[in-house]
Amino acid sequence: MKYDNRKYVLFILFILVGIIFIIRLAGMQLFTNKWQNRATEITEKKIDIYAPRGIIFDREGRKLVENRVYYELLATPNEINEFDTVHFCNTIGITKEDFIARIEKIIEDYDSRAVPGVFIQHLSQEEFEKIEDVLYEFRPAFFERARTERFYPYPVAPHVLGYVSMVSKEDRERDSYFKLNDQTGVSGLEKFYEKELRGRRGTQYLIKSAVGNDMGSLDGGVHDVKAINGSPLTSTLDAELQLYAEKLMENKVGAVVVIEPKTGEILVSVSSPGYDPNKMTLSQRNKYYSEIAEDTMNLLFNKAISSEYPPGSTFKLIQAIVGMDMGVITPQSSFVCDGSLIGDHIAPGVYQMRDAVKSSSNQWFLLAMKKMVQQGKFYSHFKDAPFGLMQWHKEMSKYNFGKAFPLDIEGSKPGLLPDTSLYNKIHGKGRWAYSTIRSISIGQGEVQLTPLHIANMGCVLANRGYYYYPHFVKSIGEKGPKDIYRRKIQVSDERTNYFPVIDAMQAVVDEAGGTARLARIPDIAVCAKTGTVENKKGEDHSVFLAFAPRENPKIVVSVYVENAGFGGLWAGPIASLIMEKYLTGKISDPKKEKRILEKDFIHPEE
């Protein structure tokens, strides 16, 4: 037939189309990942699984910091309709302007209208329950996400534990781990041990439907990454003792530091007045932050490690030992103490070291330090003093005075241990002698220490010549403390030089004429030293350093109460109550306790 061959045109056309399709199929299915990736984009949803932060225990295994649930309210901008807006604002109680601002923030944060973002960041369990009943009206545009925040069963040690915040833009730039809406510790242990506490965020891969519903996990969950819980920390703190110390310090301004001398573990660290850490949790902070941050008493400031005070007479203890170490005095060195050079409480007479410590003679130590500083190496006092002071400074530095501690929270201040160059700066080179600087001999003048320094000084005394760097964490997960805290730091090899001072410290408490008679504890040999720091601005500061028992000491307490007057009167009893509580578990003299608890230095009496 005429057009028979035209069938081949059709055959070729069919086969050609078939071949084109197969080539196209091969191109799409075999030779490119483009569509595979596109499918992933379309169907898969990656969800962050937040790891709960590590729990912080006290030394006895009691929970100091744990987690509790709070809620975030999320919104997906492109699912919100006009009706929602008005009704929603009324229900939640926010203005329309605020509503729009929040939604715009979400769009800006994710550069998308389709990605849900956090609309209200923190709702406590109770707050969420209030809106939960009406929330269904606004789903799925609005929905909640459970998060965890900190909770403090013992509402203590806020300055040590620190608090947690949502990450800032700077945090995210600094640490690539962080993503929007992560939490991070911003102070205290929370900050220092952030990497350990935060654990590891997990990822869950879900299949999502076209309308965004979850259709189960991708490939049975084989791609999912489990969240790793934050490592628990065991703190060196003793929650009960901390609680007790805070109670004693109520209505007093100052700080308490308690250390176990054998290990450098800090049992108690109080900065008073403080605040309730439960008020600084993510869901509560909005309500309380300004109240806490704007308080004139500077509640967020950690006096225990950051306040630099003159140590007062407690400094005499180390003066005595350094003097012996330098070989310029002995326990038997006798000085005339008649109050002629400096005001002195001791009855006029000639005294040796023991009595000088016991009764806190000022003149004795003034003369003792003169021997350290003015060694007579140079004819001129103006040359002799700078030389002697440098030697003294070298010895004193061994006690970490003038240096910050490598503490595991931020804020450890160095204090001030004056040296030759400092006085050269103040008075001019060659223009000062011992007589110019002598007030440092009794822990006044330029010398400044933090309560932590004073406590650490107590540790060296209790240990007769060594200490461990004070620290707040005993173990991180399964591991022990950081290496730096396991190193014994030898201050002095002249162990025997400590004995007469310690002997005198016991006399301070136990013997008639001692300045710390109020610090006695039945059946326990307490060694202590009072301090009363002259304060130009007001009442003297009351300072106290003690350790007990004398042999094999278990506890060192340093107490600093501002504007409380004589050291033995307020700081002493506080320290003794803490020691007694720790060593015996009870208080033998409730009257002493009552007197302390009722004393209010902050609110002046009517």
Place this chain on the structure above:
Amino acid sequence: MRSQKSYFANMDWGLFFIYLLLTIIGLINVNSTSNYSGHEGFFSLSNGSGMQLIWVALSFVIGFFILLLESTFIQKTSYFLYGISLFMLVAVLFMPAINGQKSWFGFGPVGIQPSEIAKTATALAVARYLTTINVKIDDFKTKLGVFAIIAIPAFLIILQPDPGTLLVFMAFTFVLYREGLSGNILMFSLFAIVLGVLTLFAEHSGLSAPILSGVLTGYKAMIFYLFLIGIVAFMMVRSFTRKRFRKRYLTTVVIGFLVASVFVGVVDFTYDRVFKDHHRTRIELFLGLQEDPDGEDYNRNRAMAAVGSGGFYGKGFRAATLASPTHGHVPEQETDFAYCTWSEEFGFLGSTAVVIIFVIFLIRIISIAERQRSRFTRIYGYSVACILFIHFLINIGMILGIAPVVGIPLPFISKGGSSFLAFSILIFVLIKLDSDRKEVLR
């Protein structure tokens, strides 16, 4: 009298088996695309895959009855069937619109699309008309007649409107080509398509002529280039042809240039002034002149992602994550986009298999048509092949992103009872006519 056996004696079992194979693939796929809850039986009435099975059974029964008919009876009732289908096409315009189309007669859960029936009826009518004594394709009158037979249902379908089915009626061009229509029409169509597409590209790429670049842009630049080509052709004719043909050739070049220029202008005008925004968007997306994977290009993009993510072996039966009824990423995934699900679940292997089966099917139909002594059967056979081919071309082409998105089902695979029945009738009629090929000379 013929024995009962002879009803099936000359039946083309090969064709029937390919049909059966596609039916089975279709049923498997319908089951996957209808699996809403995942807990239902393989075929359950509640999820729609059972309904499809009922339609398949019904199609077989009707098919069986078709085999019992006399071929001459089919031939004689061609015009009658054609008339009925026209009547239905008119009547359906008075039905309520579904998705903006008045194309369905609904009887409770069962629906019938008259345009499906019109395909078969038109094929029969064209065959009948062209085999009428004294009708020759070369006559202008005949051409007009055939054009009318095809154009009337096509026009009624435009009114629904159903652009997909309209395209199917283009299939008859190939049938007429086989019957003697000049191949130039196909060539012209091809040129027109190429020129049209080039014009759109020119408009978008900011094509401009080397001189007067500020003035001659877009389609004007196209005409400029056509003019250059014309000049070159003119020179070539002058130099390389014999003098006595020269005048004819030169006339062709000039007319060609004028027609092409007018065509380019018309395309540009139509595109800018006649087409609506959504038409333009669709065309631009298809030509890759625009990208909007989550908006206007949603369907095509999702479909291609579904196919592309199938890989070599596919994700497994009922394991599609995109073209899945519960996930719903691919719209119309049970009907027009059913091939997506198949492709995603059975990968390159399964997808290619379906393409090869279709090609074999089409070639088989043409072969059957060619072995007829009856022109009626041959024309009908060609019509069947070409109708199926257009469906195959547009549907899979659309899913693979190489044809524009047009709503048109993939025969036997897409879910849809009346569509399956219509395609089955198309095939059974062919099988019947073919089985009588030795009987008489019609």
